[in-house]
Amino acid sequence: MEVSSSFRETFVHLVNDIFPELTTGEPLFNVLATSAILLVSVVIYVIARLLIRPQIARIVYKSNNVWDNALQEYGFFRRLMHLFPALFIYITTPILIDEGAVLRGFLIKSAQLYMLYSGLLALYAMLSTVEYVYNSSSLAKRAPITGFIQVTKLAFAIVTILLSISLIVDRSPLLIVSGLTAIAAVLLLIFRDTILGFVAGIQIAANRMFNTGDWISMQKYEVDGEIKEIGLTNVKVQNWDKTISTLPTYSLTTEAVKNWRGMQESGGRRIKRAIYLDIHSIKLCDNDMLERFSKIRYINDYIEKKKNELQAYHRDSSIDESDLLNSRRLTNVGTFRAYLEAYLRKHPHINQELTLMVRQLPPNELGLPLEIYCFSARQDWVDYEKVQADIFDHVIAMLDPFDLRAYQRDSHLSSLHLAREVEKTSG
Known part of the structure; x- marks a missing residue:
């Protein structure tokens, strides 16, 4: 509290040095305070981007871990830098601007939205990192998680949108959710493919029906190739002619699909x-033919065995081998x-x-x-x-x-x- 008061007093003195007769309740003071807050937040972001972020990248690339490199590649730390100016705006606005001013509420809500969406983007980068690390492991051959990652991203996006609306209208998120029940049918139509894809993704993962790298054939869609990605709503298949086919995810569970994984795992x-x-x-074979066949190395034993078998049969049945009607011949x-x-x-x-x-x-x-x-x-x-x-x-x-x-x-x-x-x- 004392730090806030001294910070406010210092800023007021600086303003009064330029505008001696300006009071804190006037609109010009609020404009100057807002400008100062935004200017300092920009400086904070530039410092974080130019000084802190390179140091983090240097530490990340020196390590031998896969996950921190993936975080860097997917922009997790870059997106995290946006939280610093947002926090500065959120903290300093109540200190410098009086409670009744319009700019105070606008800046606070803007800072909250800034932090909300910056956190969402950072969370997206983290989820993408989880997906990348998982796909690099041997577990990815058992069950793909791309669909679940996309569902998680969608869920967080919906929550973020609801929180944003609640911040803007200054109402509880629960009231907004209860109001959405009236348009549930419309939402079902909008997210039809998403819902079907999510259910299909659960079936595919639970039953290990398909995975990335599987060779599938679907006559209906003229698909014959290797699965490259199983997403929430779409599946990408690279055909053997190098074309890419995009299918609805739910088609893998509702249409006739031939999966060649069994052939690949069988060893033949x-x-x-x-x-x-x-x-x-x-x-029928005569003696000359049998004599010729007996010289073929793959069946010489077979010919000798059959000859002995036929001779034994003719002898036991009292049949003359020259009797073409009753004798057995190859x-x-x-x-x-x-x-x-x-x-x-x-x-x-x-x-x-x-x-x-x-x-x-x-x-x-x-x-x-x-x-x-x-x-x-x-x-x-x-x-x-x-x-x-x-x-x-x-x-x-x-x-x-x-x-x-x-x-x-x-x-x-x-x-x-x-x-x-x-x-x-x-x-």
């Missing part, structure tokens, strides 16, 4: 592709299927711990589909496509040694036409 990427065989090329397509499975079992880039099979699908007008179902150990797109292409290069090249043909509509028709011409010529 699925290869599921069929080659159509010309049914006319499928036949087929070239079945032997080829066994060869492909053995080939995949030895392939260095196929994950042997996951499902691996070569199967026949139902025949159709295009022939007999022979499908390879396995998982590439290489998950990167380029390497995966190379592995898949190498496998089917080999599959197509090995059709001829097994006396098989791939179905191809034009070549198939031309071969039939050629066969008919040969029959006519020989006839």
Whole structure:
């Protein structure tokens, strides 16, 4: 109290030295006091910005902590400097200006609003720092917090706006909140996407449905790429063609989304592709064919095992092997299927711990589909496509040694036409 009185008396003496007959109750005194307060507050801000802030930055960059560097980068200390002039205005205004003056109330409320919004911006910088530090940690792979940070910022912004209104109209914030219930429906429409995004963010985080870095596909939005950011209202996805797609956050929980995270965590990427065989090329194996197949290293043991199995069957059933109607014989397509499975079992880039099979699908007008179902150990797109292409290069090249043909509509028709011409010529 004594400090305030002496400060006021000193200022009054300084004013009276310039304006001897000026009293504290006159408007000119209040204008001079206001000008002095604002001028000194500007000087305080300049000093804080030019002297104090560089010292803080020097201390921050010398440390090895991540969080204080992030605070500096997001402007926390810079925004905090605004509190010094605001506090000076708030403290000195009641001292220098009389209570009944209009400028007194204006300056005090302005200082309060200044401190309120400076604190809000500093709090925003702190929340951004928390988000940055969290995203830099391993916990970010489990659950993103960008949506929650944005909700927190929005909540603080709403509270700040309510407090600002209460300061301006000089009413309790509770009265203002109670008055907002009348326009709740309008607010729901305005913040519809925000509310839906917040609820979706809780579901995504609680169930670990998606995270930044996940590869997702959404046919409805033609999205196929990696999630870069999960925000309160929007999700940013960078497609493989390097375009950026922006989706509503709630669409991740309401639309059909394929998340490839399971594939990435499983250690394999699925290869599921069929080659159509010309049914006319499928036949029973004779001794010459079996002799030729037995020289293929992947299936020589398979051929010997099948030969012994068939011989035992014919002997036990008293069937002559030359009896084509009753004897059992291998087929070239079945032997080829066994060869492909053995080939995949030895392939260095196929994950042997996951499902691996070569199967026949139902025949159709295009022939007999022979499908390879396995998982590439290489998950990167380029390497995966190379592995898949190498496998089917080999599959197509090995059709001829097994006396098989791939179905191809034009070549198939031309071969039939050629066969008919040969029959006519020989006839």
